[in-house]
Amino acid sequence: MKIKQIYTGCLAQGAYYIESKGEVAIIDPLREVQPYIDKANKNNAKIKYIFETHFHADFVSGHVTLAEKTGAPIIYGPTAETKFKSHIAADGDVFKLGEITLTVLHTPGHTLESVCYLLKDKDGKDYALFSGDTLFLGDVGRPDLAQKFANLNKEQLAGILYDSLRTKIMNLADDVIVYPAHGAGSACGKNLSTETVGTIGEQKRVNYALRADMTKEEFIQEVTDGLLPPPLYFPLNAQLNREGYENVEDIIRDAIAYDVNTFEMVANKIDTVILDVRHQDEYAKGHVPRSIFIGIDGDFAPWVGALIPDIKQPILLITPLGREEESILRLARVGYDNTLGYLKGGFDTWKNEGLEYDTVNSVSAVMLEEIVEEAKEEKEKVIIFDVRKDYEYEKEHIEDVPSTPLDNINDHLAEFPKEEEFYLHCAGGYRSMIAASILKARGYHNLINVAGGYSAIKKTAIKTIYGIHHSL
Incomplete structure (x- = not known):
């Protein structure tokens, strides 16, 4: 048995590659799916299942593209409704993967379809819990993101989450490993640990939301207290994950490397945002007038989501040389698929043409x-x-x-x-x-x-x- 956590720091997100006897399951994949396929091929293994813990709001998952490329079924928990072909599992359903199994634990509260997947080893022993956004290290999933879809308020969802944690998770053995979907930096919780792997026993000791003597009323109060408004792109990402989306490889391929004159013409003709993703020091020295800076080496995706409310907004990019495709991909990970193209040769091309540019003192x-x-x-x-x-x-x-x-x-x-x-x-x-x-x-x-x-x-x-x- 092999378990690989594939952690993406800019999203504070953990996807999982699980392999046993030549069969592979992917849990909560990122939108760019080729690395999972390549890893399976390298190990002479076949991707058998694509498991989703819930409809993610903070990123666009790779489930649809991965299913198209591999033929593996997409598994969601009870109550999930999708506009693409998927298998809606029941609570307690068991999926065999080589010598191991993955059991569906329906744990609503963060969202109504939220599930965890309990991995049992070849001897049938509980080994690991892939907890999605139900249980983080140091926190639990915020209960306010699914209010619109669930037709419930955050207090009602928090009460449901309290029951899920105590009937499905806190009764697991202390040595069961916890693999969450997010770590510190994610807006899906408010007190997430910088650690990305833990155990049930540790969480019972240190996670405020798992206190043994905690009443439901106390839980609801503490979990809902101090929640910041979610980024505006969250419901739009959840919708893409529910309804489907374009292959990110097509988005990258369709982006145009514009020469200076065409770049300027497109910027003036279309209602675009010129997004400069270089380092802030480079932006300060010189940038295209009216361009917006959000550096790719900072908290890029969250700030794009917070400051560009429409995921369909046409975007023109100015990037560090060699990072054009990466920038388009990083935008697409959070649903911004309308990148028209980028300035070929970067900002130096603009400057060398003698065009007007601005600076920041x-x-x-x-x-x-x-x-x-x-x-x-x-x-x-x-x-x-x-x-x-x-x-x-x-x-x-x-x-x-x-x-x-x-x-x-x-x-x-x-x-x-x-x-x-x-x-x-x-x-x-x-x-x-x-x-x-x-x-x-x-x-x-x-x-x-x-x-x-x-x-x-x-x-x-x-x-x-x-x-x-x-x-x-």
Whole structure:
């Protein structure tokens, strides 16, 4: 028996390759499925089953394409309804894979069709639980994402999840291995561990939602407390996973490598978003006017989903050289399939043609400290905005600096001055550059980014000039 966790950091997502006696099961595959096929072929094995734990909202799964390429059936749990051919398993159904078996445990609550798959070894012993979004390490699946489809509120779904955990999971042996669908960084939970593999026993000890003496009322309160609004693309991804989608290989193949003139013409003719995915420092030095920065080496997919609400939005890309296909794929993983193409040769081509380009002024935290000190001597005020998330701001921030979170920056546009110079900071510089790009696209050119963000600011004397606010 072989179990391989295929973890994708940018999505904080775990897919699974399971093999026994030449037969393979894939659980919650990513959209690009060729690596699973190649691995099976290398091992002279055949993909027999494609198991889905639920209709994912945070990424587009590879189930439809993998079934088309291999002929393997797509397995969903009870109550699932799809617009493609699938096998809807009943609670307790057993699927044989070589010498091992996978048993369906219906565990509704995160969604109504949510299931876990219990792997039993060749001796029939419970060995591992592929827990999907029902049970994470340190947390459980949030119960608010499926409210629309389930026609239930989050409190009702949380109550259902409480029952699922206690009747299907907490009665498993402590040594059963837990393989969750997500780790820290996923928006599918609020307290996920950085670890990606654990055991039932560990979770009984450390997971707040599995306390033995926890009442259903306490569970509902704690699981629903402090949930941030889900990204806007989540229901759209769930719909794609339910209804089907285009092969990602076709999307990559159809994207056009535009020369400069054609790129400019398409950008002006069609209502496109020009998305620059280079490093923030490169974007600051020069970028196509009105292009939006979301760097591919940061939390790329979540920020694309948060800031580009329509997954059908036509997109033109400016990428680091050699990363064009990767950028298209990373967008498609979260349902953004309408990438028209990319600038051939990257931004240097644009610049070398002598076309107009824009820049973002930046200062170091030390330079900002000097500016603040000079302003204080002149009895003037330096205008600074904090674009971190609410919980980061509430934990600690510079006194008298307002919170204007990047997540909903469009709601704060009226707060940014049109004429006066102002400074933007986040935690490290990535998000403030995204904010700067959005503001510049809306005509705010009097902004300055603070390189290094709050991490660097804390090391300066600004905290003695303005003060640092700590929450108790």
